Amino acid sequence: MSTDERARAWVDVSPSALQENLQTIRKSVGPEVRILPMVKADAYGLGVKEAFGALEPMDPWGxxxxxxxxxxxLREIGASRPILICSPVPMESYIDAVESGLTPSVSDLDGLLALRTACRDLGRRARFHLEIDTGIGRAGLDWRRVAEWGPKLDDIVDSSLIWEGCYTHFHSADGLDEGSLDDQWRRLQETVARLPSRPGASFVHACNSPGALRRADLAGDMVRPGIFLYGGVAGAGLPAPTPVASLRARIVLLKEASPGSTVGYGSTHTASGPERWATAAIGYGDGLPRLLGNLGEGVVRGKRAPIIGRISMDVTVLDVTGVPDTGLGDVVTFFGRSEGEEISVEEVADHAQTINYEILTGLTRRVPRIWTDDVGY
Structure with a gap:
């Protein structure tokens, strides 16, 4: 079993599934392309320390x-490989980045100047990647204005700065509009061709998970997979990953409900006949989306049972009338695999009117992450 009987709710996380998904990415792009697993947001909500332990033997570039x-x-955990910060860095944080040997991405000339100042103050050198905005708009130097900012790089980049790469981020790789990928890749290539030539500026990259799976021809020198590694479908028409995470909770109360009985805030479910209700020790305070009330399901003893009523902060009620052998202490799986049945993260996200990323990263600290391949449910 993956946890002890005292646990109210938890997430089972499979390290071997994470590794298998990385291998799928590697097979898609080929052995010569560097892999930069994204471990931001506590490894997409699943635990960065354990994710690092599973990914490190796979020999990623960083x-x-x-x-x-x-x-x-990551440095405190023991990571010695390159660590690329793939978002703009606050000006005051460049000192910490340089001290710890992190590699910032730079989205404007002011940031590059701040990085240079930090290097000079510390008497150290730092690597950086230049982010080019080719259409996502949220960060990066505008590709359309390279004639304005490109020549200024020569005045800023000195011996304290190691210009290691240039990159962009695909805004629609998860959809079927491959034309946008071609447009962004072309803009990146045209921009890089107009930049000052710098030794070491050899990395050009753009692909996230869907980009790496959909268009390996645009992999460049490196890909940056994220959601696919953690068991989330990366986009329309793409291969399904091996499921990594399973959200589970224990049944702490069983109740025989009479016809006309109601459940939950607002009494949004009324028993139409005799029903058997099971209260599971999990709620939106644990990250189970409130919108699953009267829509979602849980797996109990290998069968699906509907969630009834509104989800509370700490508990969720299911109708287990169709699972007559349900007992106290039984495990309910709200997403993931259990006894031959599976509820995908995407199914939960659809009911919650959101995306799979938000389901995983929304799991709260109250729910322990149990990293194991020895799951008995």
């Missing part, structure tokens, strides 16, 4: 994060 603090945590 790791991708979104914040300096995440990079520092």
């Amino acid at each position: 790791y991708g994060v979104a914040a300096v603090e995440e990079g520092l945590e």
